[in-house]
Amino acid sequence: MKLLFVADPLAGFKIHKDSTFAMMREAARRGHVLYACEANDLSWRRGGRVEAHVRHITLTGASGYGVKDWFKVEDETRVALAEFDAVLMRQDPPFDSEYFYATHLLGRAEAEGARVFNSPQALRDHPEKLAILEFPEFITPTLVTRNAADIRTFHDEQKDIILKPLDGMGGMGIFRVKEDGLNLGSIIETLNRDGAQTVMVQKYLPAISAGDKRVLVIGGKPVPYSLARIPQGSEIRGNLAAGGKGVAQPLTARDREIAETIGPKLAARGLLLIGLDVIGDQLTEINVTSPTCFQEITDQAGFDVAAMFVDALENALPG
Template identity: 45%
Template sequence: MTQFNPLTVAVQMDPMDGINIAGDSTFHIMLAGQARGHKLYHYLAPDLTYRDGRVLAKARPVQVQKVQGDHFVLGDWEMLDLGRDVDVVLMRQDPPFDLSYITATHLLERVQAETLVVNDPASVRDAPEKLFVLDYAHFMPPTMITRDLAEVKSFLAEHGEIVVKPLYGNGGVAVFHVGANGANLSSLVELFKEKWVEPFMVQAFIPGVAEGDKRIVLVDGEVMGAVNRIPGKGEIRSNLAVGGSAAKTELTDREREICAALGPELKARGLLFVGIDVIGGEWLTEINVTSPTGIVSIEAFDGTDTGGMIWDAIDVRLAARAAD
């Protein structure tokens, strides 16, 4: 039996009672870590405190088990010094990617010299999903980021059908398909401008989305698996959270080319667990670095231990830090 060095791990995530353990990647990573003997703590982003040069988290030890509704047991509150008391911090709370989220990255960046934070908080802050991907525009469908209705109308006229979505959205929320007649486009743009202060993203509609939106997981820059997410009836959104279904899949040559192009940069930025989205086997749409999902479905189809692979990559990172 493989012997693992037990670690103390603080997990910054959403409340434990609200997660769906059947598909939650963070819970799955916690299970894999606990199986290796790691001591886990749970805390929320608002539980962070900066005091006299130290970053603290009001946290509780947690044990997890694969029983929905009885999937966790929390211990008594402790005040952890994230630089001194833990080996690893997993930054895994879901977006919105707002000022609260950005503030958490700034605070966690201050413990990086002492404790490994996954994913690297500065890189998470500098690589929001729908902006970082612009570095790889040659792999993307035609894309616009704007608040200008005239520009959107011009883009629609050029491409026939478009998709409009918030720049910092997640989980398929507020993703709209606009047909060639542009019905309600003006009202939609007005709504986006009222709801969000930042610009929004507009992309040419890719009909291949009906055949699925592939989530490919990379761990420290290497492909660890993929799952095809197929939209529900009458939907263009394939996110599992909004009714999409998962299917076994393989990578196309184009997708391997995309992963080969992204991998070294992800590794260099300390983005250890990343999920990219590809439509039609060729069109890159997002690089998810905040709290990517998909590993539960991948393991179910491929029989891989993706959670274990993530911990293996963490061990390699820790060993490299110790050797410096």
């Protein structure tokens, strides 16, 4: 098969932990042909199809921390996306205007016959912070609002809260306010910007000390191990980008209940791969853009996540 990865610049990949690289490596091992482009390589012209300036790449076999020469560009060309067996949208967040426009181009390509994973429509329909609102039975007390007074009322009720922007990633812009309310006003001003920006507020979960678990769901089925991202020192965020320590561990019964409820529903909407964030027994986010943690789970638990993903991708394609 010919696979096109729409991703961030390949030269910036940290291949010792990058999940897209793990997908590429497993796909190449099976004999699939790899192509790559960036979202800014996508284009459409009247009378034509959505196409991209793509690079046909092969893997050199290099691996390890800091390696840059892990791929070789065999040739470059402009190709309609419908000519590929599958297009994998793996650009990292944020989900900004340009990402949004890219999903529309990818959606047009779908109408022309391209097979895109995750589905562009599903990417738009499931913003990573707000997607949890569909599953209130699994989430902690949560408020989504632009109203500063509502946030103060929620704090009065819950005493210990987390505030975060809807467009944050990697733990960016997350604040904790304890019962004393210290700096609550300043934090609201920073995130809410006088009512211009919507804020998510959640009850603080002490179970974060044991880790913010990433539960991967592929083709509607959970990977049997999560990666608990454990905050270090005085940090409240477990995100690996914020210095958290990743520890692979078997799914709990609650993890599996959440994954087996949500996974099939979202898979049916075109979300081949999702990442559920679970603290304790509460769902906090549903990641759909470019979920990670493949290599950490494989390295520590011995379960080949990339193989499970490519199996699901192959099964999702005709023939």
